[in-house]
Amino acid sequence: MFIFKSSKELIVYLLNIIRLYKKIWSISKGYIFSSVLIVFLKSIHPFNSIFFLKIIVDELIGESRFEYAVTYAFLFCLLELIIRSLNAILWTYEQKKILEFKTEFIKEINIKTMSLSYQQVEDSKLLDEKQKALEIFYPRQAHFMDLKNTLIDSKQLVAFIVQLLGVLTIMLTLTPYVFIILLSTYFISILLNTIASNKEFNVWSNSLVNIGRRIGYFQEISTDYAYAKEMRINQLGQWVVDKIYYYFNSMKKDVTNSVRVFTLISIIANTLQIIVNSSVYFYLGYLAYQSIITLSELIVYVNSLGIFILALTGITSCLISLQKAGMHLSTYFNYVNKVSNYSQNVVDSxxxxxxxxxxxxxxxxxxxxxxxxxxxxxxxxxxxxxxxxxxxxxxxxxxxxxxxxxxxxxxxxxxxxxxxxxxxxxxxxxxxxxxxxxxxxxxxxxxxxLNFSLSENLSFDKELNKDSLSKVLTDLDIGKVIEDLPHGINTEIGRLFNKEGVExxxxxxxxxxxxxxxxxxxxxxxxxxxxxxxxxxxxxxxxxxxxxxxxxxxxxxxxxxxxxxxxxxxxxxxxxxxxxxxxxxxxxxxxxxxxxxxxxxxxxxxxxxxxxxxxxxx
CATH class of the missing domain: 3.40.50.300 (P-loop containing nucleotide triphosphate hydrolases)
Incomplete structure (x- = not known):
């Protein structure tokens, strides 16, 4: 029952990643095309060495054509340079686009928050939901949920799957039993790590967000100018620090319990993988010793097994990472789709x-x-x-x-x-x-x-009528005060961002x-x-x-x-x-x-x- 539930939830969480890419498609179609190219380059990269190493060894041992071996070695290096250069260019492009996406998504969350009613934003549960929604873009308690890691891991997952399928065709020429044993081992590993991830996410969702928001509040009142006078008059420094440590220790307790479970499961999964991997390597060594496979074939199988293991390990790691991100994306999509409790039955006549x-x-x-x-x-x-x-x-x-x-x-x-x-x-x-x-x-x-200009404080994004403004300021006996300010009505209020601001x-x-x-x-x-x-x-x-x-x-x-x-x-x-x-x-x-x-x-x-x-x- 648990396996079925976990598998179903995993599919839902991975579908959230697809929903994320749909939103990104609406922002930047070029990024999607660059992502396809990144996946292609990462998929073929490992096979570059497998292909050329086999040819080079065969030329040196079989035909003994040294000049051909050098030519193939040169082509291998040239192709390696091209792939790495393209990856570097695409990586730079990706960093720039991820920052753009973060900005757009944060804007969306802020607009959604402003559209909710006053009564809704007073709700502490909704404030926790908002914090969870923000975690995917600027993580505080859940660093595995960063948007950058999510997008990178999603592409890595596809690339690893393609690599796995590629080496699968090579490994099956040896014996299908090796593949079945390895795949079964990593399936068990994925299942164990999924259980651990669920426990970790539950701790984060039920405890860390609320505690983290409290710690953030105490950090704010200890540094924000608005609280500076009360903090000093009442000597509240140690009191605030004690509060922070109280909640920090509560967080530490929950995290420690979660990490203990995660570590134990990881040790079991990794031990199982090491035993199986070692057995396969000994089996390949035995085949080579008995001259059942040639030296070049041994190199191909060893490299393929290495890629197979790395691909399965990568798939496991990416699935766990994306499962966590998908869990958190659920809170993000739920929040941005939340309906304001303002009445929707508006008059239209x-x-x-x-x-x-x-x-x-x-x-x-x-x-x-x-x-x-x-x-x-x-x-x-x-x-x-x-x-x-x-x-x-x-x-x-x-x-x-x-x-x-x-x-x-x-x-x-x-x-x-x-x-x-x-x-x-x-x-x-x-x-x-x-x-x-x-x-x-x-x-x-x-x-x-607000810490904006006086003009913006008076009208925000609306255009000021100078005549009506002058009359209002005069009637309130503040016109002369504004005239004497360094930049008149354009003077910035407060010194939070500008040392020339006026208090x-x-x-x-x-x-x-x-x-x-x-x-x-x-x-x-x-x-x-x-x-x-x-x-x-x-x-x-x-x-x-x-x-x-x-x-x-x-x-x-x-x-x-x-x-x-x-x-x-x-x-x-x-x-x-x-x-x-x-x-x-x-x-x-x-x-x-x-x-x-x-x-x-x-x-x-x-x-x-x-x-x-x-x-x-x-």
Missing amino acids: KQELELINSQDITIEFVHVWYKYPNQDSYTIKDLNLKIECNEKLAIVGENGAGKTTLIKLLLRFYTPTRGSIFINGINIEGIEIADYMKNITAIFQDFNI LSGGQKQKIAIARALIKNSPLIILDEPTAMLSPKAEYEIYTNFAQLTKDKTTVYISHRMSSCRFCDRIAVLDDGKIVELGNHKQLMELNGEYHNLYTKQAEFYKNINDNSILNSF
């Missing part, structure tokens, strides 16, 4: 598309429930809310009330467990994700400023993030505490300007500072995933409920801070 792309946006949550994967309790519970066109809505509540989850549902990072969200009366799950994202933009508390303050970065959202000019804007690093006064000034800049847009705010909500048309108070209060500032204060408590507590907190500041000044 002209009228509905016009409604989606309208500048007048109305959002409605209808009986929306949501709970996170593998969780029993709901984070959002039967939520009903309508956000009117051009309305300024603030969402407030204690930590854990569900504010950010609600925003992620609106952004389609998550899909409601139950209920629906509508934009202009159309279920957002039925809108093409690219069309939907054109109509919405968001600024988060944990926003990112902006936290407040400046937040204003850049807000400017980015405004420049996108989407009809729906979400602010999830993007001004948390600013003072209350600076936040109030930005929000006041922001309200003017977004007067013709629908805007949703999340902020822990209650004073920032006063200019909003309505305020929704969340508690335990439910909207418990809804109204403007005056209405909610008069209710004397949850919002009143949050507002007065925070006002008292800031009053105490101001009083202490005044006392400390004396």
